[in-house]
Amino acid sequence: MLCRNKKINKEKERSKALDATLKNEKKKLDRVQQILLLGTGEAGKTTIIKQMKIIHINGFSEEEKKEKIPNIKQNVHESIYTLLYNMNKINPPTTLESKNCGLGEYILRLGEATPQEFTDEYYSAVKVLWSDSGIKETFKRSNEFQLIDSAAHFLDRIDALSNPNYIPTVQDMLYCRTMTVAISKIEFTIPYKGQMIDFWMYDVGGQRGERKKWISVFEGIGAILFLIAASDFDQTLREDGVTNRLKEGFKVFTDIFWSRFVRNAGKIVFLNKQDILKRKIESGKRLEIYFPEYENYDKMETNPYHRAKNFMRHTILEIASSKKPESVEFMPDVDITQNVKSELLFVHFTIATDTSNVKLVFNDIKDIIIAINLGNSGLI
Numbered sequence: 001m002l003c004r005n006k007k008i009n010k011e012k013e014r015s016k017a018l019d020a021t022l023k024n025e026k027k028k029l030d031r032v033q034q035i036l037l038l039g040t041g042e043a044g045k046t047t048i049i050k051q052m053k054i055i056h057i058n059g060f061s062e063e064e065k066k067e068k069i070p071n072i073k074q075n076v077h078e079s080i081y082t083l084l085y086n087m088n089k090i091n092p093p094t095t096l097e098s099k100n101c102g103l104g105e106y107i108l109r110l111g112e113a114t115p116q117e118f119t120d121e122y123y124s125a126v127k128v129l130w131s132d133s134g135i136k137e138t139f140k141r142s143n144e145f146q147l148i149d150s151a152a153h154f155l156d157r158i159d160a161l162s163n164p165n166y167i168p169t170v171q172d173m174l175y176c177r178t179m180t181v182a183i184s185k186i187e188f189t190i191p192y193k194g195q196m197i198d199f200w201m202y203d204v205g206g207q208r209g210e211r212k213k214w215i216s217v218f219e220g221i222g223a224i225l226f227l228i229a230a231s232d233f234d235q236t237l238r239e240d241g242v243t244n245r246l247k248e249g250f251k252v253f254t255d256i257f258w259s260r261f262v263r264n265a266g267k268i269v270f271l272n273k274q275d276i277l278k279r280k281i282e283s284g285k286r287l288e289i290y291f292p293e294y295e296n297y298d299k300m301e302t303n304p305y306h307r308a309k310n311f312m313r314h315t316i317l318e319i320a321s322s323k324k325p326e327s328v329e330f331m332p333d334v335d336i337t338q339n340v341k342s343e344l345l346f347v348h349f350t351i352a353t354d355t356s357n358v359k360l361v362f363n364d365i366k367d368i369i370i371a372i373n374l375g376n377s378g379l380i
């Protein structure tokens with residue numbers, strides 16, 4: 001009799017514990033999933049935020065699209081001006097076709113700042129210059145100076161932009177480049193196993209001067225989405241024109257991965273701009289010039305693009321298993337930790353400007369983020 005009672009009590013206890021766990025789990029799931037986007041300048045963080053707005057909220061209204069027009073025009077002018085300006089700065093220099101020299105001088109005379117008015121004369125000059133063989137050559141060598149990644153997209157679309165009734169397309173909205181200088185947050189709700197889960201995603205600026213602000217958003221973060229522009233391997237930083245951009249991306253990731261403040265956060269790396277990386281590798285650009293260790297990496301892989309992207313994933317996994325930094329350079333207040341759970345690291349290859357790609361990847365990572373959050377509560 002006594003024994004039976006004991007058994008019932010045990011079962012009761014177990015069921016009570018289970019109830020508590022479920023309740024706890026539900027509470028945890030009711031809690032907001034906070035994701036912080038990090039990475040160096042121009043890695044694609046704000047583009048991911050725009051995709052969340054397209055995929056999980058209401059996209060862009062007509063009003064929001066119209067508001068972007070001045071910014072898009074600024075991207076056009078910055079692109080053509082930068083190309084022209086650098087023609088005689090790069091070594092060896094490039095030259096315009098002689099028939100287009102006057103047009104080139106006309107644009108340069110307007111100066112670096114975006115003109116007040118975009119006249120027909122302006123649009124037709126840009127159109128002719130963009131098809132000039134010297135400009136094409138300069139564009140191919142744009143890793144030798146600082147050109148925004150949206151240049152080709154907007155210069156290709158100059159006809160559409162010159163239409164007085166022009167309204168930006170969703171792609172135009174995704175390509176339009178603005179440097180982030182303030183921290184912003186986007187909120188959305190998505191269904192998960194019969195419940196609605198709230199997500200808060202934070203966007204920050206990635207340039208050197210912006211990184212000291214990151215610490216202010218570390219608290220309560222369940223997951224860090226770290227963006228690295230994989231195509232950056234042959235470019236230098238806009239901030240100093242010297243440091244290799246991809247190396248800076250790996251360095252900043254190392255600092256974040258090992259910092260105590262975000263020790264328990266899940267870390268998801270997006271090796272972004274795969275479209276540009278593929279184009280560069282297939283056009284013969286060589287990774288080993290910038291990363292000598294690439295020479296001996298997986299010589300069995302015959303597809304050069306696959307070999308390049310796998311090398312970058314390998315570098316990330318190496319950082320997570322060995323390269324512990326002495327301190328976090330750009331955030332001296334942040335401690336380095338010994339105890340990072342490297343099983344909380346996930347690496348994806350992405351194209352942030354491609355909505356269907358981001359949709360697929362986000363679908364994967366949302367499960368991971370929720371699982372990590374439950375894991376941190378000791379539930380799984």
Ligand SMILES: Nc1nc2c(ncn2[C@@H]2O[C@H](COP(=O)(O)OP(=O)(O)OP(=O)(O)O)[C@@H](O)[C@H]2O)c(=O)[nH]1
Nearest residue numbers: 042043044045046047175177180205206273351352
């Ligand atoms: N082709 C291509 N362009 C991309 C991709 N991801 C981002 N871009 C473009 O790269 C530029 C920079 O992207 P942003 O999202 O502004 O970069 P960010 O990380 O927010 O940069 P900061 O705010 O300076 O830290 C924009 O013009 C984007 O459209 C990609 O996967 N492929």
Ligand SMILES: [Mg+2]
Nearest residue numbers: 045046179180
């Ligand atoms: Mg940004």
